[in-house]
Amino acid sequence: MKEKFYITSPIYYPSSKLTIGNCYTTIICDTIARFKKLQGKDVFYMTGTDEHGQKVFDAAKKTGKDVKQHLDDIIADTQQLWKMLDIEYDKFIRTTDEDHVCAVKKIFNTLYEKGYIYKSTYKGLYCLPCESFWTPSQLVDGKCPDCGREVVEQEEESYFFKLSEFSDKLLALYKENPKFLLPTSRVNEMVNNFIKPGLEDLCVSRTSVKWGIPVEFDKKHTIYVWIDALSNYLTGLGYLSENDENFKKYWPADLHMVGKDIVRFHAIIWPAILMALDLPLPKQIFGHGWLLLGGDKLSKSKKTETIECTDPRILVPRYSADAVRYYLLREIPFGSDGNYSTEALLNRFNSDLCNNFGNLVSRTFSMLKKYFNLEIPAVSAYDENEKQLQSKVMSERENVQRYMDEYDVSKAIASVFDIFSEANTYIQLAQPWAVAKEENGKEKLKAIMRSLLETIRIGCELLAPFMPNSAKKVLDALGVEGKEFSDFDKFEGLQEGQKIAELSILFPRLDIAKELEELSKLV
């Protein structure tokens, strides 16, 4: 039986303006999910939308549409964006789904019945855009530490979750399980900023927010959006529904991938809720860094975005989903923040996709056409140069796996591209055009071409999780079906004598100045 792997992206606030920053989380998850499949795992990847709360309600009202209709339109748009970026999820959950709503009510009831939730009065500082309460010590310059906006005093009857009871258990969890939260710097942040100063009980219901899931036993309250949202990881698997097969099969999650801004909810509140429910904890939470623009977090409302084109809906049709995926996966050192720049994206397009990968494929294919009429040659023996190339390819293959086991997508994709660079260097060294002119060069030429083709094949098998579309184009042309990782550890994956198909140019060279000028007219 295949080993299971359950991975989640955060569920997004509904917005037709999802930024390239939001796309970053989803592209990483999709890549990891695809890589795990390549490793032969039974993967379940879930994402979706987080549709309750005052902010969502107000945004919908502004459009003049019925709230549900407004949400349906936006969700269709979000799904379209994921499709555009080749995101392959197994389930798209909406927190307005009936099953989810039903299960969240039950979760809240259970927490109440078990004595983890009690009624009291909340007085506090609330950030409306972030839908978060803060203690005075958590504010930065008197403002919300997450978004920097004003907070307001609020007082209302509320239900509270006994988060304060979980400090020791959370500290023990981080200590006994050092890989629970990665990178480790995030653990220090949780411990020093939140747990050590003392966890306070968490306000988990509102009477002023109407667009939310009602508390079943006290209907004037709606359930706090983060309890609602976090529960999606369970309810999306059918937890507490008629069909909980997926829950039995996939829970606990193997990986919750989240941006660093929401680590606090995932590494403190979420495990505490699960402990209270007596459910197993997720195996790992990874808090990746932010994509910054001019030093600021890319956001749905910032004006800075008008100086650069950050809109995936413009970038993808112009440069392809693979180019955008490549840039984001490669350029941002994984776990750290990274700066977005359209110019850097275009430079990478030309240098890595066009000059390195694309050029390797087109040179190799045209030489095969010229020398062997597109037929894959059989080889009797390889020379030292070919053996060296083979061993480099194999060691990069191992590197890709090692980095992906640590979710270091940027180093992993760099290793895939090292394979292509090696092959380009090898062409210069082997000089097939000169060998073709040698009187007895035929056998040698076969060995060179076969080595290049097998290198491209292995490179593209490895590339498929990162850049699925281009990898598939090349593998299809080579007549190869995608294999599992363990099945492409040899230089003998191609069918001798079979003809490969011709390919059009994968990444046509860009005139960067011209592109930047055209883009500037679009934003």
Ligand code: MSP
């Ligand atoms: N709805 C919550 C998540 C609930 S999960 C139970 C939420 N939604 S969000 O739409 O604001 O953000 C979704 C994801 O996008 C988060 O992981 C967030 O960190 C990520 N990003 C938003 N802007 C980002 C960047 N500029 N860079 C990288 N990731 C960013 O939070």
